[in-house]
Amino acid sequence: MFVNRSDSEQLNKIRQEVNKQASIDTIIDLCQSISQQVTDEQLPLTYAGILLASGQRIADSIRVLKLCVDRTFSHVLADYLVENQDFAPAAKAFQETTPYDVWTQTDLYKSQMTGTLKAIASFARKNPPPAANLCPTIIDIGSGNGILIVEIVKQILALYPLESIHIISIEQSPEMLAVTQKYCQESISIPVVFTPICCKIQEITTQQLEIIRQYHPIWFMNASLSLHHMPKEIKIPTMKMLAGLSAYCSISEAHYNHDLPEKDTPELIYSVTESYGFVIQDVLNSRASEIDKKLCIDNFLLTEAINILKNDRQNRGDYHALISEWEEIAEQGSWAVVEITPTVSLPERPFAFTMELKSKTLN
Numbered sequence: 001m002f003v004n005r006s007d008s009e010q011l012n013k014i015r016q017e018v019n020k021q022a023s024i025d026t027i028i029d030l031c032q033s034i035s036q037q038v039t040d041e042q043l044p045l046t047y048a049g050i051l052l053a054s055g056q057r058i059a060d061s062i063r064v065l066k067l068c069v070d071r072t073f074s075h076v077l078a079d080y081l082v083e084n085q086d087f088a089p090a091a092k093a094f095q096e097t098t099p100y101d102v103w104t105q106t107d108l109y110k111s112q113m114t115g116t117l118k119a120i121a122s123f124a125r126k127n128p129p130p131a132a133n134l135c136p137t138i139i140d141i142g143s144g145n146g147i148l149i150v151e152i153v154k155q156i157l158a159l160y161p162l163e164s165i166h167i168i169s170i171e172q173s174p175e176m177l178a179v180t181q182k183y184c185q186e187s188i189s190i191p192v193v194f195t196p197i198c199c200k201i202q203e204i205t206t207q208q209l210e211i212i213r214q215y216h217p218i219w220f221m222n223a224s225l226s227l228h229h230m231p232k233e234i235k236i237p238t239m240k241m242l243a244g245l246s247a248y249c250s251i252s253e254a255h256y257n258h259d260l261p262e263k264d265t266p267e268l269i270y271s272v273t274e275s276y277g278f279v280i281q282d283v284l285n286s287r288a289s290e291i292d293k294k295l296c297i298d299n300f301l302l303t304e305a306i307n308i309l310k311n312d313r314q315n316r317g318d319y320h321a322l323i324s325e326w327e328e329i330a331e332q333g334s335w336a337v338v339e340i341t342p343t344v345s346l347p348e349r350p351f352a353f354t355m356e357l358k359s360k361t362l363n
């Protein structure tokens with residue numbers, strides 16, 4: 001997920017030429033000469049293609065991206081630009097559930113979910129529900145289409161014969177929240193008390209917190225692929241606030257470098273194109289229909305990637321961070337890190353992970 005310093009210096013020469021509005025032939029020549037000197041020989045063309053797209057030089061971007069034959073992200077983005085003639089997201093992420101539903105059927109999502117469920121089962125075995133509480137409360141932050149929280153409850157029921165369960169779902173999208181509520185109530189075999197709280201977790205109000213406090217002690221919180229939607233400086237106070245709500249939290253995240261690097265840097269563009277390229281390839285390999293694949297890629301994955309690449313840091317939308325960054329955020333946010341478990345691993349690094357946390361505020 002890192003570009004070494006010498007590769008970064010080489011790639012920055014391309015940025016200077018693009019900023020100077022150099023001709024496309026000059027840029028391609030420069031990329032081809034730099035490709036001999038960097039670790040990843042197709043990165044210079046990918047890097048130039050993204051910078052050109054960000055500068056709305058769409059025809060030039062398409063020409064360059066089409067030269068990166070082996071890179072999923074480059075050729076998928078080239079096709080998108082040909083069709084849309086604009087480097088702009090096709091949708092607002094999570095406004096409708098279908099693009100996310102398609103992704104939750106992929107092998108990658110299923111592996112990530114299996115890893116998360118194993119980690120939560122291991123936590124639940126060690127930490128039973130609060131004593132004599134036959135309807136324990138759990139909080140799910142950013143529930144998406146609800147598929148994960150339903151599976152979490154099924155895992156818990158395999159361990160403890162609960163009479164009912166109370167789920168507090170904190171989700172910023174009213175559409176996703178409604179789908180989660182319906183799915184929980186239809187798919188869980190015991191009575192479910194469901195408390196929907198529609199807000200961004202970092203903007204939760206005092207009144208909404210009061211509702212949650214009525215149900216203390218909260219057994220645990222789960223935040224899977226949802227806390228990366230804010231920058232590090234907001235993640236830390238948000239984690240501090242969460243440390244006052246429950247003694248335990250499980251977070252699952254992707255090990256990407258999308259928080260600290262500035263716009264247009266080789267580090268950011270490398271991380272976005274590699275990580276989203278990998279996820280997009282998994283969608284392309286899936287058994288979904290061609291229409292569904294396109295919807296998932298255009299309205300969810302490319303939508304997120306374009307927002308990260310095109311906007312200034314404060315408007316990026318997604319701020320996936322590296323494991324070491326999450327460890328620091330947890331510590332500074334009043335949590336002790338109990339265990340980190342990779343959920344999806346690539347040959348040379350983890351791709352996604354879960355982190356079990358214990359509150360330093362509530363003991």
Ligand SMILES: C[S@@+](CC[C@H](N)C(=O)[O-])C[C@H]1O[C@@H](n2cnc3c(N)ncnc32)[C@H](O)[C@@H]1O
Nearest residue numbers: 094142143144171172173200201224225226229
């Ligand atoms: C990638 S999905 C994860 C869904 C589910 N947790 C899972 O693992 O399948 C992220 C979800 O978090 C929600 N979300 C994004 N930012 C949020 C925030 N700041 N607070 C609460 N929910 C958020 C999105 O609307 C979306 O439904």
